[in-house]
Amino acid sequence: MMVNSSTPELQLSFFTDIISYILRWIGDSVIQSEAAAQRWQLLVGYHLFITGKEFIAAERSAGTIFYGRGKMNQEIYLWYRNQRSRGQAFLNRSQQYEPTISQMLERYYHGSQLEANISTERALIDRNDLGRKDIERGKFWYAAMTNYQDILRDIERNLTSQIKANLDLSIYNANRTVGVQLFILILSVILFPATIVLLHFITGQIQSFASILQAKNEEVMKEKKRAEAVLNQLLPRQVAEKVKNRESVYPESFDQVTVFFSDIVDFTAFSSVSTPLQVVDTLNKLYTIMDRRIELYDVYKVETIGDAYLCVSGLPVRNGNKHSYEIASMSLDLIIDVAQIRIPHKPDYALKLRIGLHTGPCAAGIIGTRMPRYCVFGDTVNTASRMESTGESQRIHITSATHDALRYFGCFEMECRGEIVVKGKGPMVTHWLLKKISQEKRNMFVENAGQKGL
16 A cells, blocks of 8 residues: 555554454453463362262261161151262262363272272161161271262362462463553554554453452462461461471470360260251350350360360460469369250250369370371370269369369369279379359469469
8 A cells, every 4th residue: 555545544444454453362362361261160070079078978977877776767868868869969970070080089989999898888778777786887887988088088189289270370371461461552552543542442451351360369368368277277376387387396295284075974875866967066066165165265175076075275385384274264164154055956955064184294296197186195185084984974073183283273162082993093082173262362373373484
């Protein structure tokens, strides 16, 4: 096209064609970047997979009840069949969206002895007519399903890693795309004045993409915070900080701590007349109340096993000799709190605690790598457990060591139980912790104990 023979209309048409091509290229780049970053099939498969995994965990609980009773009533049996069929359906559906699930199941589960064992036990449970309790076979079923759950958990971690890797890649591509688009935008403004008319449209495209990038960055930060929250629930705060900072955490010995053990009186009988969901709901109410009470004291919750509850004061941060006071005060409050719990499906039933305390040395440290836990060890833990098992309903059973530690504060009323024979210990003189007797003495002695660092 000769300049002398051109008209304004021809020049505008020429530049408009060039600008349209550039805009189409920018739009295609944005669309392709989003498509590459969002593996929606993986996300859908992950959602279906974890849903199916939870249903299979419920199937494990129902099967355990079957072996514990010898037969399930119709309600529990229908619930078991529902959980099993839904769990398998969700797992099958997830494999259609994410082939990695099928590959890992084929490698670690399908055709294995574990799958054969589970299939055999499922066939027996489906008949629902064992005729008698079979605790040993129930343990075998629970162990097999737990191994199956471990395989599913490994698959879940693999999917989580893939999602995170895709997210990191999308952020990286997004940063590159934004840089290229900014360069093209500047070049277009310099070379083609006519692009000013379309500047608002291009700016909108960039802002939209930036919003997507910001949203993805926020999702990453939320996932990081959720991971840190889970870590803080598994480990003490001080230990969790070291783990997050990649510092070494070594086992540690503590000269004096006070250990708390408790369980629910006649909980086995209560479970036998309740459905699994009712048992879980009751334990959730109990542990929620106990957890809230513990937050008011310098006490660390170690773990719960069924209806048993273990906590300790004096670690991981040493608190002088205040550990016995903290545990004793908390125990007295828990006796009152638990007695006030009402069970909707058994309004005439009252939960009753049996508590055992012991004071002495112990060791503590992180155990495991897949599911790390902060555990305590030593004869002090075993002795506290013996105090709980040899105690009485709604009473706090303590050793002479704990009795002597509490006497320092002068604000607890205790009663000598006398000499009893304790399994693995022989004859021991033990005591009952009854109540507090003076709030003023409590404040005075706790303050002095903290200043002396005893």
